[in-house]
Amino acid sequence: xxxxxxxxxxxxxxxxxxxxxxxxxxxxxxxxxxxxxxxxxxxxxxxxxxxxxxxxxxxxxxxxxxxxxxxxxxxxxxxxxxxxxxxxxxxxxxxxxxxxxxxxxxxxxxxxxxxxxxxxx
Amino acid sequence: xxxxxxxxxxxxxxxxxxxxxxxxxxxxxxxxxxxxxxxxxxxxxxxxxxxxxxxxxxxxxxxxxxxxxxxxxxxxxxxxxxxxxxxxxxxxxxxxxxxxxxxxxxxxxxxxxxxxxxxxxxxxxxxxxxxxxxxxxxxxxxxxxxxxxxxxxxxxxxxxxxxxxxxxxxxxxxxxxxxxxxxxxxxxxxxxxxxxxxxxxxxxxxxxxxxxxxxxxxxxxxxxxxxxxxxxxxxxxxxxxxxxxxxxxxxxxxxxxxxxxxxxxxxxxxxxxxxxxxxxxx
Numbered sequence: 001x002x003x004x005x006x007x008x009x010x011x012x013x014x015x016x017x018x019x020x021x022x023x024x025x026x027x028x029x030x031x032x033x034x035x036x037x038x039x040x041x042x043x044x045x046x047x048x049x050x051x052x053x054x055x056x057x058x059x060x061x062x063x064x065x066x067x068x069x070x071x072x073x074x075x076x077x078x079x080x081x082x083x084x085x086x087x088x089x090x091x092x093x094x095x096x097x098x099x100x101x102x103x104x105x106x107x108x109x110x111x112x113x114x115x116x117x118x119x120x121x
Numbered sequence: 122x123x124x125x126x127x128x129x130x131x132x133x134x135x136x137x138x139x140x141x142x143x144x145x146x147x148x149x150x151x152x153x154x155x156x157x158x159x160x161x162x163x164x165x166x167x168x169x170x171x172x173x174x175x176x177x178x179x180x181x182x183x184x185x186x187x188x189x190x191x192x193x194x195x196x197x198x199x200x201x202x203x204x205x206x207x208x209x210x211x212x213x214x215x216x217x218x219x220x221x222x223x224x225x226x227x228x229x230x231x232x233x234x235x236x237x238x239x240x241x242x243x244x245x246x247x248x249x250x251x252x253x254x255x256x257x258x259x260x261x262x263x264x265x266x267x268x269x270x271x272x273x274x275x276x277x278x279x280x281x282x283x284x285x286x287x288x289x290x291x292x293x294x295x296x297x298x299x300x301x302x303x304x305x306x307x308x309x310x311x312x313x314x315x316x317x318x319x320x321x322x323x324x325x326x327x328x329x330x331x332x333x334x335x336x337x338x339x340x341x342x343x344x345x346x347x348x349x350x351x352x353x354x355x356x357x358x359x360x361x362x363x364x365x366x367x368x369x370x371x372x373x374x375x376x377x378x379x380x381x382x383x384x385x386x387x388x389x390x391x392x393x394x395x396x397x398x399x400x401x402x403x
Contacts, residue, residue: 002246002277009163017154027151031160038280038306039160071341085302087309087341095338105160105280111151 007051069102171284187291189273
């Protein structure tokens with residue numbers, strides 16, 4: 001249950017970026033969560049309103065994008081998708097693979113509301 | 122650490138990033154800002170600071186992780202005893218993480234080894250901030266290894282960089298050989314897996330060592346797997362401590378040779394990012 005501390009970290013980063021951009025509010029926060037990141041997207045979504053309350057992102061929508069686990073075989077070079085606890089090569093069956101994606105825990109982008117005049121600058 | 126060099130951009134998300142500009146407008150007229158920072162950016166920043174502190178003193182920091190009751194503190198007690206009898210003296214200290222009580226730190230102090238107890242209250246893992254505070258109370262002068270005994274939990278501790286160098290995960294044989302398949306994030310991040318309470322293998326018919334190792338390999342993890350019984354180990358009879366102590370000595374050498382070439386050792390969970398980074402430079 002470390003999703004709340006992850007959310008608090010997100011809010012810290014988001015607040016800083018919003019201030020740097022002179023935003024009135026944060027409307028959307030987009031994160032990428034891989035199945036091997038150790039973070040559960042539904043728990044993150046539940047924790048987000050608690051962490052964002054009273055912050056510049058209090059009305060923001062949290063969007064979580066999940067990327068599939070993909071591995072590249074170090075033996076035969078094949079690339080394939082894999083389940084979370086079987087990161088094996090689908091071609092030659094070896095376990096000596098490298099992870100191409102699936103462990104992301106990334107704050108991808110945020111959307112900001114700005115005042116009318118700033119928007120035209 | 123990875124937000125400027127772009128090494129957190131993977132094959133799977135690159136197209137998403139390239140699709141939009143840095144300050145693209147959304148349909149509602151709001152401004153979209155690309156960030157691409159690790160969600161634990163703040164923690165990772167502090168972790169890097171902790172690691173610099175360890176590196177300045179040439180102290181190897183090892184994060185011990187496992188479920189509660191798998192024998193982390195017992196391993197440390199036996200390690201202290203084994204090091205006393207070892208020809209090559211190693212100086213160690215311990216940072217103990219628990220929800221409550223000073224019990225574990227006291228067990229270490231009883232063996233005349235410096236121990237800092239962290240009580241996390243209800244937090245289920247240590248993070249770089251907590252370890253940073255503990256480091257203020259611990260002198261690294263003359264030490265070879267600092268063991269950070271994480272909160273007993275096979276889930277959350279795996280996601281947090283503490284500023285350490287290596288992850289060691291304990292799996293006691295009473296827990297079952299399928300734990301690596303159930304907790305892939307943790308066991309994928311391990312540099313070494315210790316099958317503890319191994320003396321009980323003789324009376325357990327449902328823990329298959331080969332199967333446990335197979336479940337670890339299924340996570341593409343080449344980490345060594347040792348059997349060890351901290352309780353049964355003695356000067357007269359080795360129950361896996363020798364291999365463990367030798368591994369520690371090898372890791373110290375490995376760490377120091379990295380320091381000599383101006384590098385540090387990053388905990389295993391981050392190496393994939395490093396690899397991607399190197400691949401992009403090429």
